Amino acid sequence: MSRDLPINSLRTSFEIIETIADRDGAGVSELTAAMDRPKSTVYDHVVTLYELGYLVQRGEKYHISSDFLRMGDINRRNTEIYQAASDELERLAAETGEHASLTVEEHGKAVIIATEEGTEAIPVNIYNGIVMHMHTAAPGKAILAYLDDDRVSDIIDKHGLVERTENTITDRDELADELEWIREHNYALDDEERLTGMRSIAAPVIDRKERIRGSLAIYGPTNRIDDERFREEFPELLMRSGNIVEVLMNYD
C-alpha cells in the first residue's frame, strides 16, 4: 500500500499533521480513529510534535502551530516569482474585479501560491497553497505548455488526466494539441474544464533561461466573463502583466 521510505515514521507524523490541519484540530482518539494506527503510536507522535513546538493545545484539541504559517510565508517571500508578481496580482484583481492568482508547479501539480480578490470576486474557496491537477485549468496548462515533453509525459503518468467536468481534457493527444495552441498564442484558456460555471485565463512567466517559472491567472464565473473578455481583453491583460513580471524577475 505504501512504499518503503528511509524514514517511515515521518509518514505517520505528517499524516497526523495533515489530519489535524484538515479538521481544524483533533484529539488523540479522533486521530486514532481517522488513521488506522494504534492509539499509543499516535500518542508518541503527538507528544513529540508537541514538545518540538509544532502542535499546540487550544481547548480540548491539538492544533498545528504557527510555525507552518511562518515557514510557508518565509518560503514564499523568498521565491523570486512571488516578489516579482505580487504588485501585478493586485493590479489585475483591481482592473478585472475578479480573482487574480499566481501559480507554480510542484511535484507535477499546480499550486496557487498567492491570490488577490477583486471587488466583484466570487467568495469561492481559493486559498494559498491549494493544489490542482495541471490539465484541468488555465494556470496549470499554461505551465505544462512550456515544460519538456517527457516531463509532461511523466506528470500525466503520475497523476493521470482526471475528469473534473465534461469539458475536461482527458485525452493525451488532445492535450498535446491544446499545449501547442497555447505556445502559439502565449496564453491558456479554461472554459469550465475544472468547475462548471467558471472560466479561467492564464499567461506563463518564463525566465531568462527560457524555463517556465509559473503563471498568472484570472478566475471568475462564466456569466461575467463573456467571450469578449475571455478571448480578447483578459488574455491581453495577463500577457502584459506576465511580461512585466518576467522583466522584474530577470532584472536582478
Added chain:
Amino acid sequence: MSRDLPINSLRTSFEIIETIADRDGAGVSELTAAMDRPKSTVYDHVVTLYELGYLVQRGEKYHISSDFLRMGDINRRNTEIYQAASDELERLAAETGEHASLTVEEHGKAVIIATEEGTEAIPVNIYNGIVMHMHTAAPGKAILAYLDDDRVSDIIDKHGLVERTENTITDRDELADELEWIREHNYALDDEERLTGMRSIAAPVIDRKERIRGSLAIYGPTNRIDDERFREEFPELLMRSGNIVEVLMNYD
C-alpha cells in the same frame, strides 16, 4: 543537550525543514555542514521528505513545498480570533498608517499571526508567524496580563526575561507591577522595550469565558508615535477594536 523524545527522528527532520526554510533552499552538503549529522542520515531524511512532497527541488537546491503555506493558511483561517479580527486589522492600519497586527500565545511565546501595513508603515521585517518573547513588547504583555499567575510564572521559568534593550523589563516583580497596570487600564504599552526607536501599543481580546485569546497591536517608530498618540489616541483605537473583535468572536 536534547532531551529524549518518543520519536527522535522527527527532531532531525524538522531541523532540516527549518534550516531549508531559513536559508531559502539548501543542498544535502550544505545541510550536513549546518547540522552536525552524517551526510547519509541527512540524505535519508531529505529523500523521505521529498517523496512525501514536503520538499521540492528548484535549481540546485531543495526548498520546502507549499504544503506549509497551505496548512498554515488553513489553520489560520480556521482560527476564531483571526476571522473576527481581520477586518479590524485593516481598519487600524488604514486609520493609523502604521503596522497593525494580531498576536496569540503559543508555547509561552507571542506569535504574530496576521499583519496589515498602513501607508506610512516602516518596511520593517514583520512577517506572519514571527515569534517573540512575551515580556518584550506590548502584544505579549497584553496577553500575559490576563493569564493565570502560575502560567505566567511557568512561562518566565521556561523562556526567561531576556533583555532586548535597556528598557526591557527583566525583573519579575517589576513585570508583575506592569501586568497589574495593564489589567487596570486594559491596554499595554511598549516604549522601546524590544527595539530601540520603536513603540507598540496593544489591547487584549478576551472571550466570553473570560479567557485571553490574543491581542491587537499597533507598531511604529517613536518619532511618529508621539506621547499623545502613544498614551491616548492609539490605546483608545485599540480598545475600541478589541471590543468589536470580542463581540464578533463571541457572537458565534
Added chain:
DNA sequence: GAAAAGTTTCCGGCATCACCGGACACACCC
C-alpha cells in the same frame, strides 16, 4: 454518587529500522 464510557497518558518487550561509515558516481575546474 457510583458506575459506565470516554478520554489521555504511561509502560515495557520485541522486531524493526533509523543511523552511520564508507564507497561510488558524477559533475566542474584548474
Added chain:
DNA sequence: GGGTGTGTCCGGTGATGCCGGAAACTTTTC
C-alpha cells in the same frame, strides 16, 4: 587527469519506534 565539490547508495548493528495492554483521569449517565 587529479582534485574538490556535489548527490547517491549500501549493509551491518544497536538503538528505538511500534504496539498491546493497562492505569490515570474526565465526563456522562441513571
